[in-house]
Amino acid sequence: MKQDIKVEHPGVEALRMFMRNPAAIAGMAILLVVVLVSVAGPWVYPADPFEMITAPMTPPFTEEAWLGSDQLGRDVLTGLIHGGRATLAVGAIAALLSVTIGVTLGAMAGYYGGRVDAALMRVTEFFQVLPSLLFAMVVVTLFSPSLVTVTLAIGSVSWPSTARLARAEFLKIRGLEFVRAERAIGARHARIIWKVILPNALPPLVVSATLAIGAAILFEAGLSFLGLGDPNQMSWGLMIGSARQYVLSAWWPVVFPGAAIFVTVLAVSLIGDGLNDALNPKLRER
Template structure:
């Protein structure tokens, strides 16, 4: 609307530099830190005082705010009218008290309508994106492009003068600002790795939003609403001042209107309603500033390691497997044939990044997926997990897990497999733990969701798992936040989480990349031991042939999205068949000849 582009109410409500879209979620001790800000505390006290006085107006004065007495017009302070009367003989104290009620109710209507319309739409659009996001964004832009005052005049002309109706219209006007803030906050957090980790754990979308996404929205939304509250009070007073509000109720704007008409006879009538509006609106702004400081909004957002993804099941190209597909081994746990992944390109076509990948993982087998960066290893793993971005087009001749077809599987069906029967160990362990929750909370939630364990049972199993993965003091780590543990311990926590629901298949995506050499060896030993004792099928995504030689039974080598060689690990290291595999093995330093001395541009050595 025109008010938006000209710095009007919705513009003020939209995200600004002080309200970062990736706000840090509220932390413990918010109330304590807020109480250390005397200006903010005084502002809250003033707002509470205004609310109490408005609610108790009938108890504080017996005068009617709308009853006029011309013979008692412009009466001085004292007597039956402690603050005197206005130009129509109405009691000023009664008008202030009842006017506070009108202003607060009108402001709350604006806030409520803006939240009801903007918050759910922003959450759904930011989390699911797609068509709803496009449609909701188009509607928000359309509303913001219209002149707000014209819409208000049309509505009031059609339905009559009403303060409540006018505030409802302004709530609709401001809702796009709420929508944009919430949507931006959700988009910023939904691509974080700890959200992907929750998705891989098999948690439902509502549960992920409630625990990991919505807490990020709370802080900026609360701050924005404190600002909107003050804006709404000014808008309500302005409407009453120009005569567009309800004629049968007291308001601060109506008092200003009457005082302006008597400005030469009784200029003091402007003082009290003017001060009430200024102090109340300033208090709303100062409360918002205080909340911004204690909630950490505007702090540097966490670095995003990977673009946002959402779970989508692979789609079949022709609807049925080809007749030429080889029969599956009896102990096949995961079978992939002819997997292709493509992304849209600017010219309208599609660029394929995975070209007909095929592999089979048996129970109790560690299958290494090897290749240089960009060879399509992670794309293949994410396609199996159903975690590719929504724009990806995935097809496969065969894609089965334990005999069940994964092609076209529903989001709900994939959620029941991930975490419960398919575990996932990601790289970058610290980024896959939500900093807002303790380690124990993040470990027990999948167990309670998938296994139906009680809180006590889930805690006992989580501590047992932490002990099993080699953490010395599992009870302390259980009660710790992610920033209180090391990277190696975080990786062990993720391994414990991946095994918490006793999966059959474990997909490990570069599980030791971010760790030092000593911790890498410990983690690899742990994966080997757990695989042997639980008879797990393991898909190990890596580019490290040392890890492959240490762990894997079978190796598939990928290059530029294609499988170039697949063989038993011993056979591949002893007699690699493909030139690319030989070049990768030759690039390793172990056992190779000493490197020649480096030469300077002038030809000398150094």
């Protein structure tokens, strides 16, 4: 009798391997808590993060302010809850913009090759050697600091590594038999790029997109630390930047938002490592 051999879908197998990774699950749980607190926290705890509620530099673990107050008497806990939304939004949207630009340019370069590849790679190299922080500072300064300009600045300087990765994947896949078969039946270039090659190049790009979120969060914190964050929108980076000069006399307005950034970026990195292991066929075989 013939036995039916069940072939598992690669996505199901990757999900199973991801769920077996304790570090990735821990990262997912931490990120989920951070997102829930940042999204639902302002409704559960509807206080104004810019309101001065107590004496400046009130130490933490007091009745007036559980995590203390900053140099203006603002509640650090309220700032953490309300600031997470802006920080996560900048990280996610800037990463999406960065990945979109990088994948588009990398896909075009890898698929068409020749002069198109040479021209797009020269543009990529120009942005790669450009001091990204300095360029972002110039963009934010020219168009005034706001969440929109900070997000656009981060996304516009963070895409070269994704573009190179996408180009390498398209160069590797474009010569395979199933791609040649699509060309033979007269498929359009747009279909081959976005519906044939891109789905097969997604695994490393998904990992790159995940890690780009953490990088964007750190980038936003760096700009805010330099005083280039949106002064009208509370964020973890703004909290650190506004209290940086008082850190020797009062550590809590800097340490608590810094710890929130550290934990969030660590969680994203753990998820990225887990996705890398789960989406890598060679690691799945092991």
